Structure formats: structure tokens, C-alpha cells
Amino acid sequence: MKDGALQRTLLTLAGAVVAVLLAFVVSSAAIIVAGADPGTALLAMFDFGATDIAVSSSIALILNRAVPLFIAGLAVAIGFRMNLFNIGVEGQYRVAALTAAFVGGQLALPAPVHLTVIIVVAMVAGGLYALIPALLKVYRGVNEVISTIMLNFIALSMAAYLVRGPLSGPRDEGQLTTSTTPLPESAQLPNANFLFDLFGMPAPRGAGLWGFIIVAVVVGVVIWALLSFTRFGFELKASGLNATAALASGVNPKTMVISAMVLSGAIAGLISMPEILGRSFAYGTGFTPGLGFLGIAVALLGRNQPVGIALAALLFGFLDRASAPLQFADIPPSVVTIIQGSIVLMVVIANEVTRRIALRWEERRAAARLAVPVKTGATA
Amino acid sequence: MSTSSDPPPAAPPAVELEGITKRFPGVVANHDIRLTVEPGTVHAIVGENGAGKSTLMKILYGMQKPDEGEIRVNGEQVVLANPADAIKRGIGMVHQHFMLADNFTVLENIVLGAEPTRAGRLDTASARTRIRDLGDSHGLRVDPDRLVENLGVGDRQRVEILKVLYRGARVLILDEPTAVLVPQEVEELFANLRELTAQGFTVIFISHKLDEVLGIADAITVIRRGTTVARVLPAEVTARQLAELMVGSELPTPETRESTVTDRVVLDVREASVLGETGRPVLREVSFPVHAGEVVGIAGVEGNGQSELISAIMGLARLSGGQVVFEETDITGWSTRQRRQAGIGYIPEDRHREGLLLESSIWENRVLGHQGVPPARKGIWVNRKAARKDTARIVREYDVRTPSIDTLALALSGGNQQKLIVGREMSGTPKFLIAAHPTRGVDVGAQAAIWDHLRGARTAGLAVLLISADLDELIGLSDTLYVIYRGRFVARLDPSQVTPEQLGGYMTGAITEDVS
Numbered sequence A: 001m002k003d004g005a006l007q008r009t010l011l012t013l014a015g016a017v018v019a020v021l022l023a024f025v026v027s028s029a030a031i032i033v034a035g036a037d038p039g040t041a042l043l044a045m046f047d048f049g050a051t052d053i054a055v056s057s058s059i060a061l062i063l064n065r066a067v068p069l070f071i072a073g074l075a076v077a078i079g080f081r082m083n084l085f086n087i088g089v090e091g092q093y094r095v096a097a098l099t100a101a102f103v104g105g106q107l108a109l110p111a112p113v114h115l116t117v118i119i120v121v122a123m124v125a126g127g128l129y130a131l132i133p134a135l136l137k138v139y140r141g142v143n144e145v146i147s148t149i150m151l152n153f154i155a156l157s158m159a160a161y162l163v164r165g166p167l168s169g170p171r172d173e174g175q176l177t178t179s180t181t182p183l184p185e186s187a188q189l190p191n192a193n194f195l196f197d198l199f200g201m202p203a204p205r206g207a208g209l210w211g212f213i214i215v216a217v218v219v220g221v222v223i224w225a226l227l228s229f230t231r232f233g234f235e236l237k238a239s240g241l242n243a244t245a246a247l248a249s250g251v252n253p254k255t256m257v258i259s260a261m262v263l264s265g266a267i268a269g270l271i272s273m274p275e276i277l278g279r280s281f282a283y284g285t286g287f288t289p290g291l292g293f294l295g296i297a298v299a300l301l302g303r304n305q306p307v308g309i310a311l312a313a314l315l316f317g318f319l320d321r322a323s324a325p326l327q328f329a330d331i332p333p334s335v336v337t338i339i340q341g342s343i344v345l346m347v348v349i350a351n352e353v354t355r356r357i358a359l360r361w362e363e364r365r366a367a368a369r370l371a372v373p374v375k376t377g378a379t380a
Numbered sequence B: 001m002s003t004s005s006d007p008p009p010a011a012p013p014a015v016e017l018e019g020i021t022k023r024f025p026g027v028v029a030n031h032d033i034r035l036t037v038e039p040g041t042v043h044a045i046v047g048e049n050g051a052g053k054s055t056l057m058k059i060l061y062g063m064q065k066p067d068e069g070e071i072r073v074n075g076e077q078v079v080l081a082n083p084a085d086a087i088k089r090g091i092g093m094v095h096q097h098f099m100l101a102d103n104f105t106v107l108e109n110i111v112l113g114a115e116p117t118r119a120g121r122l123d124t125a126s127a128r129t130r131i132r133d134l135g136d137s138h139g140l141r142v143d144p145d146r147l148v149e150n151l152g153v154g155d156r157q158r159v160e161i162l163k164v165l166y167r168g169a170r171v172l173i174l175d176e177p178t179a180v181l182v183p184q185e186v187e188e189l190f191a192n193l194r195e196l197t198a199q200g201f202t203v204i205f206i207s208h209k210l211d212e213v214l215g216i217a218d219a220i221t222v223i224r225r226g227t228t229v230a231r232v233l234p235a236e237v238t239a240r241q242l243a244e245l246m247v248g249s250e251l252p253t254p255e256t257r258e259s260t261v262t263d264r265v266v267l268d269v270r271e272a273s274v275l276g277e278t279g280r281p282v283l284r285e286v287s288f289p290v291h292a293g294e295v296v297g298i299a300g301v302e303g304n305g306q307s308e309l310i311s312a313i314m315g316l317a318r319l320s321g322g323q324v325v326f327e328e329t330d331i332t333g334w335s336t337r338q339r340r341q342a343g344i345g346y347i348p349e350d351r352h353r354e355g356l357l358l359e360s361s362i363w364e365n366r367v368l369g370h371q372g373v374p375p376a377r378k379g380i381w382v383n384r385k386a387a388r389k390d391t392a393r394i395v396r397e398y399d400v401r402t403p404s405i406d407t408l409a410l411a412l413s414g415g416n417q418q419k420l421i422v423g424r425e426m427s428g429t430p431k432f433l434i435a436a437h438p439t440r441g442v443d444v445g446a447q448a449a450i451w452d453h454l455r456g457a458r459t460a461g462l463a464v465l466l467i468s469a470d471l472d473e474l475i476g477l478s479d480t481l482y483v484i485y486r487g488r489f490v491a492r493l494d495p496s497q498v499t500p501e502q503l504g505g506y507m508t509g510a511i512t513e514d515v516s
């Protein structure tokens, strides 16, 4: 049984690798059509720079992109576990980002308290915004896909309006973007460049590796434990697999919808934290968009498992970083988007193929066993 | 094509299977199976739970590919890659677990996947005439425009059969069609089947109820542990001999029983009423106590309020009036979780709908419904180690045939799934148990074992509410017996005095009497 499990894991990994390779093949076709050379493109993607510092900076860039995607993937996966499609992660993280940045900018507190307050406010704001579709579903039967999409529009427009008007902070002469009042020193998370030291690498340039990566890892572990080992995780899974059986087992579907949605929203609230606490120190018109939607792809790619989501987020981070070097190599950076799309598609296909292969393996093992014990059973 | 009009000696078998072998992860479901079914007959297949009956039938219906072996239909060798192939060859199947869409009408269910179209639109008119014609010529009358969710099991069964006939099947496979039927409905079904064979249809029939098998079958094939061990004629064997062929050993004899009823009331249902979807009462002022050490049986044709009564006790349906009192506490307002944690066990009537997570492992299914109490729970955590250990115990004590406790529930045969659920609900010494069709789909040996477990727990003080379509089970296990008819208790009977025939009379409303 144990070696069977190992084989299955290896097979899953092999499947993922093949899927990524196939995606590159598909993308190569796209690159050729775009009139460039796939080989050059590949080299450009893996070219992290000539100096050690450049390499460190590239890695920091990848990680800084991967961390919010990882959190977004987690947020989406919590809902997916019980067949709840929280398409509203996008809106939830915007609302949370604006609220947390605004509140954080108004306060003057000692650093640890200040940071904690901002993080908690972000989670509460995201959670509360997700509570709306949850209540609509539980008490009015409104499909969460529709309500969260609508709420995304509201959140995006509302945030855009508020940050230009009522909640905007002081603006310098001639500055085109607006944002909330910048966070004071006490709310700025120190960077995590010491991680590079550990590996004997120089610190990256600029803002470096955002410190929130540490929090993200902790959140990942907590969510993993929550989903895999707790009663809540079990009931979430049961509700997703068989809602009537869950009901008969004493799982209250209303409570489950509300708690899964609010938890998903609260995690979504954290998506903006790495950037706000690590670089921008405010929520402004130039804030990174689209992380919530990408989170859906990341969760899908990672099969709703925290470890898988982490790997998927890293892959997406890697591809996103590649768009700048691609441009230098005269290759349209939209190639990266094509690669991302094809990877998701290929992985979905690979999942199904590996599942079938695993089944056939097990059947063959059973056949091997037939020679001895089962046959005696048949004639007993 | 068809050779059914040839003179009898020349007619090839309707179905011939030879050397069929099928392996699943960790099990060999079928091994060198041989089966010959003559046209125009009812051919029964019997065997223990997990013997491989359903698998064999799925192979014949093209749902599963055999690893080895040959299939011949009307003497012609065929390869059945999918059900569409089988249907083309005139083979149709009604599954062990119903596969109808609840919120569709009878007509929609029947034509689903074989929709007649006229100018690209669903031609309901011609479908309706066809269904009426089929129904009339085979005595299978169901209103095509009713919603399936409003049908009783007997009618659902007829819809399943019509669905198969509608596709032009000449060979019908029925996997445990009688498991959910009360005797009167079984009689009706058998009349239908006899009519079908008289018209040249061939029926392959799986059942664990050996008396029924002997009553309807023209020939019987016995499968034991995946392989065919005997082919017998009903005139040559008794039910007992048949059972011994199946298990390869002797049958246990039913125990004599002595009352263990105490005077401590565990569950008291007081004038409970439940409203149906349309707002009409489906359960009307039902009152009864269940004492520690007592089995209270409820007899009734399905759809007379049993499901609503169970739901009300489990907290799955709201009472429109009355109370449920458990150990002297009014639990009417309690959630299902509170009730379960207080010590109420529940063997649901439909194991796939309410009892299992099919895509989860067996040990996770052990946790289901018991995630709030030890051994499955440890604080906020699911206690994996303890849950796995207890699952191993259930597998052992209830003889659940499975390669391991990590096997997915969907890989278990129907009867083994049932044994797992019974074992789960009996664990952790519940105080009160709702047992809805506790032996549905299990073989005679396992049935006796489950009865023993229930009797043992009763002696230890368990209070049981037993709902069953099997009248022998009801009479044999119950200390007190009520008959439910149109949402009311219409009779209270002494199980040691009543015969199955009398009970049948009360259930259909033929005999009436007020509850004392």
C-alpha cells in the first residue's frame, strides 16, 4: 500500500512535468507564429542576470509575485473544497486592501501592534465582503458565482472612487496617481533579505524580498492543517462530495457556506498585504490588479492542495518575471500569458491521464496477487 | 438479424458469457465466469455480497470492459465498448441503485439520451404515445407526466424498466429490483416479468431473496467469490441449499427470542406531524414510545410517511406539530449534530444519498456522522489513528470485504457498503438507533450477522426504530409493530401473533383497525 502511494505521487509529479513541457511546445508554436525563435525565448526566460545581485533580484521578483498568488490560490481553494465558487476573491482583496491601508495610515502605534491591526483589518474587511454573497446564498438561494461577479464590479468601482475622493491621502504637486495616506514607519514590514544570506547569496536590489513571505508560509501551513486534519476540514470536504450525506451527518450546510465563504474572504484579504506592507505602503490607483482571478488558475493548477498551490504560484511568478527579459529579446510578452493558459489546460488533461494510468497499475498489481491468495479464495 | 422466430432447438442462447475475468485494484471481481441464458426465460443470478454479480452485469451492459473472455449475444460474438453498443444489441439494464433524475418527469427520464426529435425539437407527443403503448402492452402503467420525485419505489422501478424497453431492449438486466419493494409490489413486478418473457423477452435477475428467486426464475446461476460454481433449476433446490451453494457453508438458523424490553422510555414521539412540499400533512399526529432494549418496527408501503418520520427524529425535517423527547429532554428544536452527539445512530434508507462519501476512503466514511464524538474526534481534530483503528474493527466484525481501509467507498459492492454503514452506526454504543432497511442489499449470511448485532445491542439496552420492506425481518426483530398508512399509524400489532399476509393487508389499507 505504502509503495503504491509513493508511485502515485511520482506519477502525479511526472504528469505535471509533462504538462508543463507540452505547454512549452504549444507556446513555441505561438512564438514562431509571432515571428520569433522559441530557443531565444527559452534562454531569455531562464536568464536571471549576469551578476549575483541580478540573480538575487530576479529570484526576489519571482517570490514577490508568487506570494500574493499563493494566498489568492488558498482563498479560492477553500471554497472549491465544498464546490463553492468564490469568484469574488478579486473584489474581496481590493476592498480589504483599501480598508487596511486607509486604517493603517490613520493610526500611530508601536510596530508589532500596528502591523497586526492592519493584517486583522484586512482579513475582517475581506471576510465581511465575502459574507454578503454567503448570506445571499443561504437565505435567498442566490448562486454565489453570479453574486460574487457582481460584487467584484461594485468593489472595483467603489475602491477606485474612494481612493480618488474621500479616502485619498495628500498628493504631491504634479503626481498623477492617487493613494491613501502612506503608512508610517511603524507599519512597514522589514524585508526578508536575510533568507538570501542563509543561502550565501547577496541581497537583492530595491525593496528586496517582501517580509510577508514568512506570514504567507505560516498561513499556508495553518490552512493545510485546517483542511486536512480538523473536523472543519472534514466537514468542508464532506459537504463538497455529498451534500445530502453531510446534512444527515449533522453538518449544517448554512453554517458551512457562511464559514467557508468568510474564511475564503478573510484569506483573500491577505492578498494585498505583501505589497502594502512591503513596498507601496499605501493603496493607490497603481495597485496590482487581477490577483484574484489568477488565484482561480493557481488553485486549479495546484489541485486545491496547499503544496500544489505553492508550486503553481511559483511557476506563475517565474513566468511573470520572464515578460521583461522576453521584451528585451524582442518577443511579445503576451507569450507569457499564452504559456500560462496552456499550462492550466495541459495540467487538467494530465490529471485525468495520470489518474487512469494509476488505476491500471493497481489493477496489474491485483492481477499479480491473483496468482496466490485470491485464487485459493475462489475455490474455497 | 433476429433469430428469435426460429424453432426452439435451433435458437441460440440469448446471452452467453465465457471465461469472463475482471480485475479491480486489489480484488478480482470476476474470474472465469460462464453463463448461458436461454431466450424467453427469467435467469436468476445469486451470490454473496461482493461475489461479482453487479460487475458481471456491468460487463454485459458495456459499462465495464472485461480483462478476458467472450460475450455472445444470440450466438454472435460481440465487443461491447459502452452501453450504447449493448443497447444496439438489445441489452438494457436497471441498476442496483436507481439512476433517475428526481426533478424530471417520467417522460423526460425515459427519453433522456434517446430523445425523439421532430425538426430539431423534442417530440413529446410521439414519446408520450410510445410510452403509453409500451406500458399498456406490458402492464407497466405509469403516468408519463408525473415528476419522478413524487413516485414511490414501485413506480420508479417501472420507470426504469420502461426506460430500458423504450430503447428497444430484448434482454433486460435487473440488479436487485426487489430490494426496495414490499411483497405486493414484488408480486406486481413478477407479473410484469412473466408477461415480458411470454412475449419473448429475456430477463436476467439478481436478488438476495432466495424464495423470490425460486418463485420467478426458470434457471439459476450461482456465483461464489467471482466465479460461477453451479447452474441449477428452481425445481431441484430449496432456498437453504441455494444459500449453501452461495456461501459454501451451512446457513445459520434464526434464534429464538426473548423480550429484553425495559420500562425506561428512551425516545418518545408525541403527536408528531410533518407537512409535505405541497403543504399537505404527510405525517399526522404520530405518537409512540421506544423503550431501552426494545425494537419498534414500522411496516408500510414506501411513501406513507416513514421517510418523514425518520427525518423528523433526525432533525432533518421540521415538525409542524408535536414533540420528540429523548431521555426526558425535549429535543424538537435540536440540530442533527446535537442529536447525533447525544447518542442517536442513523442507518439511512438510501446509502448513496445519505450514508456515504463515495469518493472517500473507507476510514473517512467511518468518520462521517461521527466527526463530533470520539474515537473520530480529538478536540478540533479528526483523530485519524483512532478512526482507522476502529474502521479495521468494523471491517473485521461486520465482515466488510475490502482490500484495505484506504479503498474508496465506491469500490465496495452494494452489500459491503451497507455492512460498513451498519457497523459505523452501531459503534460508540448509541442509545437509540434508527435502522431504515438495515439489511437492504446484503446476502443471507450477512443479514443474519446484522440481525445478531442488532439483537446483541438490544440486549445491552439499545432502543431501535426499525423500518423495513422485508416483512420477515420486521416480524422477526420487532418487539412492537406499528403499521403506517397515509401518514398515520393505523394498527399496533404483536409480532409474535401476526403473519406476513395479515401485515400486508394492513399496509395496503385492505384491513383497517384503530391503534389501541
Ligand SMILES: Nc1ncnc2c1ncn2[C@@H]1O[C@H](COP(=O)(O)OP(=O)(O)OP(=O)(O)O)[C@@H](O)[C@H]1O
Binding pocket: B024, B025, B027, B028, B029, B047, B048, B049, B050, B051, B052, B053, B054, B055, B056, B096, B401, B402, B410, B411, B412, B413, B414, B415, B416, B441, B442, B443
Ligand atoms: N469500480 C470498482 N473499483 C474497484 N473495485 C470494485 C469496483 N466495483 C466493484 N469492485 C469490487 O469487485 C467485487 C465485486 O463487486 P460487485 O459489485 O460485482 O458485487 P455484487 O456481487 O454485486 O455484490 P452485492 O450483492 O453486495 O451488490 C467487490 O469486491 C468490489 O469491492
Ligand SMILES: [Mg+2]
Binding pocket: B053, B054, B055, B096, B175, B413, B414, B415
Ligand atoms: Mg451488486
